[in-house]
Amino acid sequence: MKIIDLLGTRQPMLSFEVFPPKTSDKIDAVHTAAMEIAALKPAFMSVTYGAGGGTSAYTAALSADIQNQSGVPVLAHLTCINSTRDEVRAQMLALKEKGIENIMALRGDRVPEHHETDYHYAAELVREIAADGSFCIGGACYPETHPESDNSFDDLLHLKEKQDAGCQFFTTQMFFTNGVYYNFLYRVREAGVTVPVVAGIMPVTAAGSIKRICRISGATLPQRFCRIVDKYGYDPRKMKQAGIAYATQQIVDLFANGVNAVHVYSMNKPDVAAAILKNVSELLR
Numbered sequence: 073m074k075i076i077d078l079l080g081t082r083q084p085m086l087s088f089e090v091f092p093p094k095t096s097d098k099i100d101a102v103h104t105a106a107m108e109i110a111a112l113k114p115a116f117m118s119v120t121y122g123a124g125g126g127t128s129a130y131t132a133a134l135s136a137d138i139q140n141q142s143g144v145p146v147l148a149h150l151t152c153i154n155s156t157r158d159e160v161r162a163q164m165l166a167l168k169e170k171g172i173e174n175i176m177a178l179r180g181d182r183v184p185e186h187h188e189t190d191y192h193y194a195a196e197l198v199r200e201i202a203a204d205g206s207f208c209i210g211g212a213c214y215p216e217t218h219p220e221s222d223n224s225f226d227d228l229l230h231l232k233e234k235q236d237a238g239c240q241f242f243t244t245q246m247f248f249t250n251g252v253y254y255n256f257l258y259r260v261r262e263a264g265v266t267v268p269v270v271a272g273i274m275p276v277t278a279a280g281s282i283k284r285i286c287r288i289s290g291a292t293l294p295q296r297f298c299r300i301v302d303k304y305g306y307d308p309r310k311m312k313q314a315g316i317a318y319a320t321q322q323i324v325d326l327f328a329n330g331v332n333a334v335h336v337y338s339m340n341k342p343d344v345a346a347a348i349l350k351n352v353s354e355l356l357r
C-alpha cells in the first residue's frame with residue numbers, strides 16, 4: 073500500500089521507525105525488535121538506511137520481512153550522497169523486487185571514507201525515483217531549519233524543490249514543542265508546499281543521548297523538557313516513563329489540533345512503541 077493513500081484517509085495514525093544495525097552481528101536482535109513493533113500494527117513502518125555502507129543493504133531485506141510477515145506497509149529509506157547512480161538504481165531494483173512501494177528519499181550525511189557520488193541534494197534522488205514511476209516518495213523536512221542551511225527561507229525553497237521533483241509527503245525532523253511544528257506548517261504552506269507533513273515525535277527515554285541527538289538534528293529542547301531530564305535523567309526507569317508521557321502529550325495535542333499523521337522515532341524499542349500506542353489507543357479508533 074502506498075503511504076500517500078493512507079495519508080489521504082485523514083484518519084489519526086501512528087507510524088514507527090526501526091534502524092538496521094551498524095554491524096551484522098546485531099541483525100537478529102534488530103529483526104526481532106522490528107517484528108515486535110510490526111505486531112503492534114502501526115499504520116506503516118519506516119526502515120532507515122545507513123548512509124554509506126554498514127548494513128545499508130539490510131534495509132531492503134528487513135523492509136521486506138516486516139511487510140511480508142506482518143502486512144504492515146513499509147517506507148524504506150534511501151540516501152544518495154555517498155552513492156553512485158548505479159548503486160542507487162540497484163537499491164531501487166531490490167526494493168521493487170521485494171514489493172516495497174514507498175521510499176523516503178534522502179540526501180544523507182557525507183561519510184569521510186566515501187568519495188564517489190553522483191548526487192548533491194535529495195531532490196536529484198527524488199527526480200530519479202519519480203521517473204521510475206513505481207514508488208510513493210517521501211522526503212525529510214526541518215521545522216527548526218536544516219543545520220546546514222543559512223536561513224529558513226532558503227530551506228523552504230529547497231523543500232518546495234523536492235515537492236516539485238516528486239515528493240508526495242514530508243516527515244519532519246523531531247521537535248519537542250508543538251508550536252514549532254504549527255509555525256512551520258504555516259510557513260511551509262506560504263512557501264507553496266501543499267503535500268502532507270507528517271509530524272515526527274521522538275520519545276526520549278534515556279538522558280545520555282539527548283544532547284547529542286539535538287546537536288545532530290538541530291532540534292531544541294524546551295525548558296519544560298530540560299527540567300524532566302534534570303529531575304529524572306539519573307534513573308533509567310523514571311526517565312523512560314517521563315519520556316513516554318511527554319511524547320504522548322505531544323501526540324494528543326497534535327491529534328486534537330487536526331494533525332492526523334504522527335511518526336514516532338521508536339528506535340528499535342518495542343516496549344516504548346507499545347506504551348505510546350496504548351496511551352493513545354482510543355484516539356486512533
Ligand code: FAD
Pocket residue numbers: 119120121122123149150151176177178179180181192193194195211212213218219220221226227228230234243244245246272
Ligand atoms: P536535502 O533535502 O538535500 O537538504 C540538505 C541541505 O541542503 C539543506 O540545508 C537544504 O536546504 C540544502 N539544499 C537542498 N537543495 C539545495 C540546492 N539546490 N542548493 C543549495 N542547497 C540546497 N539519514 C540517513 O543517513 N539515513 C536515514 O534513513 C535518514 N532518515 C531520515 C528521516 C527523516 C524524517 C529525517 C528528518 C532525516 C533523516 N536522515 C537520515 C538525516 C538526513 O539524511 C540528514 O538530515 C541530511 O543532512 C539531509 O538530508 P535531506 O534529504 O533533508 O537533504
